[in-house]
Amino acid sequence: MVMRPLISVVDDDESVRESLPDLLREFGFAAEAFSSAEEFLASDCLGRTRCLVLDVTMPGMSGPDLQRELTRRRQEIPIVFITAHRDEGVRPRLLERGAVECLFKPFSDTALLEALNAALRVSRPTILPGA
Amino acid sequence: MQNEIRLIVDALPGLVWSALPDGQIDFLNQRWCEYTGLSLEEACGVGWQAAIRPEDLPTLLERWRAILASGESGEMEARLRRFDGEYRWFLFRANPLRDEAGRVVKWCGTNTDIDDRKRAEAQRDRTIEELQAQQSMLSESEQRFRAIFDEAGAGITLVDLRQPGTPIQNNRALRTMLGLGQEELGFFETYDELTAEDDREDDAAAFRELCEGKRDGLRQEKHFILRDGSSVWANVIFTLLRDSAGLPRFIIAIHEDITERKRAVERLQDKQELLELAQKSARAMAFDWHIRREVNVWSPEQEALYGLPPGGFDGTFQSWKKLVYAPDWPVLLKAIKHAHETGEVAVEFRVVWPDGSLHWLATNGQMFFDGQGKPFRMVGFTSDVTPRKLAEEDRRRSEAFLAEAQHLSSTGSFSWRVETDKITWSAQAYHIFELDPTLPVTPELMRTRVHPEDIPLFDEVLDRARAGGGDFEFEHRLLMPDRSIKYLHVLAHGTRGQDGEPEYIGAVQDVTERRLSEEALGNLRSELARVSRVATLGALTASIAHEVNQPLSGIVTNAGTCLRMLAADPPNVDGARETARRTIRDGHRAADVITRLRALFGKKGATSEPVDLNEATREVIALSVSELRRNRVIPRLELADDLPPVTGDRVQLQQVILNLLLNALDAMRVVEDSPTPLVIRTARDADDRVRLSVQDAGVGFDPQAADRLFEAFYTTKNDGMGIGLSVSRSIIESHHGRLWATLNDGPGATFSFSIPHASEAVAERAGGDS
Numbered sequence: 001m002v003m004r005p006l007i008s009v010v011d012d013d014e015s016v017r018e019s020l021p022d023l024l025r026e027f028g029f030a031a032e033a034f035s036s037a038e039e040f041l042a043s044d045c046l047g048r049t050r051c052l053v054l055d056v057t058m059p060g061m062s063g064p065d066l067q068r069e070l071t072r073r074r075q076e077i078p079i080v081f082i083t084a085h086r087d088e089g090v091r092p093r094l095l096e097r098g099a100v101e102c103l104f105k106p107f108s109d110t111a112l113l114e115a116l117n118a119a120l121r122v123s124r125p126t127i128l129p130g131a
Numbered sequence: 132m133q134n135e136i137r138l139i140v141d142a143l144p145g146l147v148w149s150a151l152p153d154g155q156i157d158f159l160n161q162r163w164c165e166y167t168g169l170s171l172e173e174a175c176g177v178g179w180q181a182a183i184r185p186e187d188l189p190t191l192l193e194r195w196r197a198i199l200a201s202g203e204s205g206e207m208e209a210r211l212r213r214f215d216g217e218y219r220w221f222l223f224r225a226n227p228l229r230d231e232a233g234r235v236v237k238w239c240g241t242n243t244d245i246d247d248r249k250r251a252e253a254q255r256d257r258t259i260e261e262l263q264a265q266q267s268m269l270s271e272s273e274q275r276f277r278a279i280f281d282e283a284g285a286g287i288t289l290v291d292l293r294q295p296g297t298p299i300q301n302n303r304a305l306r307t308m309l310g311l312g313q314e315e316l317g318f319f320e321t322y323d324e325l326t327a328e329d330d331r332e333d334d335a336a337a338f339r340e341l342c343e344g345k346r347d348g349l350r351q352e353k354h355f356i357l358r359d360g361s362s363v364w365a366n367v368i369f370t371l372l373r374d375s376a377g378l379p380r381f382i383i384a385i386h387e388d389i390t391e392r393k394r395a396v397e398r399l400q401d402k403q404e405l406l407e408l409a410q411k412s413a414r415a416m417a418f419d420w421h422i423r424r425e426v427n428v429w430s431p432e433q434e435a436l437y438g439l440p441p442g443g444f445d446g447t448f449q450s451w452k453k454l455v456y457a458p459d460w461p462v463l464l465k466a467i468k469h470a471h472e473t474g475e476v477a478v479e480f481r482v483v484w485p486d487g488s489l490h491w492l493a494t495n496g497q498m499f500f501d502g503q504g505k506p507f508r509m510v511g512f513t514s515d516v517t518p519r520k521l522a523e524e525d526r527r528r529s530e531a532f533l534a535e536a537q538h539l540s541s542t543g544s545f546s547w548r549v550e551t552d553k554i555t556w557s558a559q560a561y562h563i564f565e566l567d568p569t570l571p572v573t574p575e576l577m578r579t580r581v582h583p584e585d586i587p588l589f590d591e592v593l594d595r596a597r598a599g600g601g602d603f604e605f606e607h608r609l610l611m612p613d614r615s616i617k618y619l620h621v622l623a624h625g626t627r628g629q630d631g632e633p634e635y636i637g638a639v640q641d642v643t644e645r646r647l648s649e650e651a652l653g654n655l656r657s658e659l660a661r662v663s664r665v666a667t668l669g670a671l672t673a674s675i676a677h678e679v680n681q682p683l684s685g686i687v688t689n690a691g692t693c694l695r696m697l698a699a700d701p702p703n704v705d706g707a708r709e710t711a712r713r714t715i716r717d718g719h720r721a722a723d724v725i726t727r728l729r730a731l732f733g734k735k736g737a738t739s740e741p742v743d744l745n746e747a748t749r750e751v752i753a754l755s756v757s758e759l760r761r762n763r764v765i766p767r768l769e770l771a772d773d774l775p776p777v778t779g780d781r782v783q784l785q786q787v788i789l790n791l792l793l794n795a796l797d798a799m800r801v802v803e804d805s806p807t808p809l810v811i812r813t814a815r816d817a818d819d820r821v822r823l824s825v826q827d828a829g830v831g832f833d834p835q836a837a838d839r840l841f842e843a844f845y846t847t848k849n850d851g852m853g854i855g856l857s858v859s860r861s862i863i864e865s866h867h868g869r870l871w872a873t874l875n876d877g878p879g880a881t882f883s884f885s886i887p888h889a890s891e892a893v894a895e896r897a898g899g900d901s
Binding site: 013015016018019020022023026059060062082084085086104105106107108109 | 677681683688689691695699709713
């Protein structure tokens, strides 16, 4: 059996957690959904995740908080942010900090696929040398 | 023979010498050589001169040459040095030896020691010089004394008690004073004779006591009647001088002419009688200040003016100073100085009565001077002018108040005599019109300042006033030379002047600032209203967009997945059905959001219906959830179960709740890691009220500013406009409730409102409708 790249979805909105993994599987990825950043960090998916689809605004640890935490742990997972706040100022800030893409909800399936493909292209080893 | 003579000469005890006719010494005897220590060879010729004291030599030689030239015997003096170096005075005597023809063939000379005589002479000369010097000093001293005695301004008499008949020495001043020549006042009898008859006996008795040494001094005010019949007054000081045995020796009497002063006093006494008369008739209060004697005599009335009982004033300058109100003392000193210069006394000053009260006194009087022009007495009246001064002060104060009030309120006053068009302006009125205060005011002058557009109005008002229109009030503008515009509010009251002519008294106020700020405020209000609508809409739009975008996102994703599942080979029909089902569910979620929005914004105008505050609160929270998340705040709801509904406008009340919620978020944003959460509480209050509180853990507020929190445009936020709480309060008040703020025990503040709840009937009806 071919190992499909794992895409993890972290969003507090239930409808996203329900719908997005099905779409990702249709794309041919493996998919896991988490309702919070804390849940994701506690899971065994951390090391296997090839790309993270991450909601920006969540109670508790936010998307950018998780991004910083991963950087601190030297877990360099490519991130595609998704947000329902159409705040144009947010996107460049997130890209600047290393996000692959930032999609505003609702986004099309093709836009998501393009972002994921871009993320997997820049994918680097999940553990840096010396870590 | 020659040798024999020579032997004899050598043997003579005296100093002997001979010289040639030209003066060359050709022989000195042995005694001379022994005395000087010179040998004959050394001393012959001119060598002898070495034994003469150098400073004596020129005189000696000159004299010697004169004797030679005269051919007669002569004498010289010079000091001769003895062999041991001591010089002594010698007399040199030279006699000529002549031949038969009478020519001088030789000079014979002797030297005689005259040193002792010379010294005695020098001593005598010195003594004589000293004596002379002493004499001249004595004579100078005597002359000085004599000059003082003679030229002194005061009359001086010296009586030598040892001289029989008590002769008197006297100086010129005394003779002038008494109108006598020196010879006429040689004896005491003359002095006695000039003494006024009434005083003669007493004066003479006192003088005798002095002569007998029974007293050492005597002071008399002597009255002399001169031979021409005129009177002279003198203040006389007699002093007795005793000899070494203590017996009376001399009497010195010094006379000061006080005639002028005496006359002035006499004149004064005349005046004083008049003054006393005047005082009695005018009931004025008198004082009589003897400056020299430092005694100030006050009448009982004068004392009463200082709040003192009769005799309560001791007459001293210091006591007087204590009575005067200290700040006014310099005024008095100035007045006294002025009186010294002019004789006139006129001053107003305050005194402090023993009970501490202040009284204004006015003093008028006259300074009197003695013969030397020195002041010695001041006499005058004092009167109490307190009522007048207080009235003056009141007038000055009210004038000052009026001017200050006019200045502060930018209000000028004016009067307008209609008949003559004479207008009088206050200083502030000139200031408002920016016209030179020296210019006479006329309607024409005013028209030059009135804004051209307002001139018709201005003229109309004045015309109506002239026609007897009575009081008027209007506003007009001024156009100033710098093109700036002033707004004036003019108010006038019609009256009649003292002459019965119609007159308007009025005020003109510069209301420019008020007008401009009113305009600015109006503009600001409408601008703020617009901005607040936009801001509220903006905040809500973002919140709404988020709520709608979440289900929309689900719909789009599900629909995309559904299509992909159906397009697969074979199609995943079960999966597609599931995603389609989820699509429908998310569509309903979106519709719910829209429904809530309609509930919040769909109604217009205030309505009155039963409102469940718990439900209204939950809706507000649901709509604000994204805002709350963004601020990482999860509000805790403590909603009372048994809360009765209130009557009111649901949307307005929700606006208040939303506003309080957003304020709480703003307050907490500044505070990192708030330990206590945001709590929204509803509760049933006493006296049929329902209360809702929003408790935050934010920065709180300044207790000093608690009252201002609800004022419009008061804000502590950098980006706030300060209208939220103001609007909220007006909404709550329109619901017959109240809105207030308190500081928490811990951090943050609690904003609460309470509203009377609906009556049971209304509540039931509300329950039935739902």
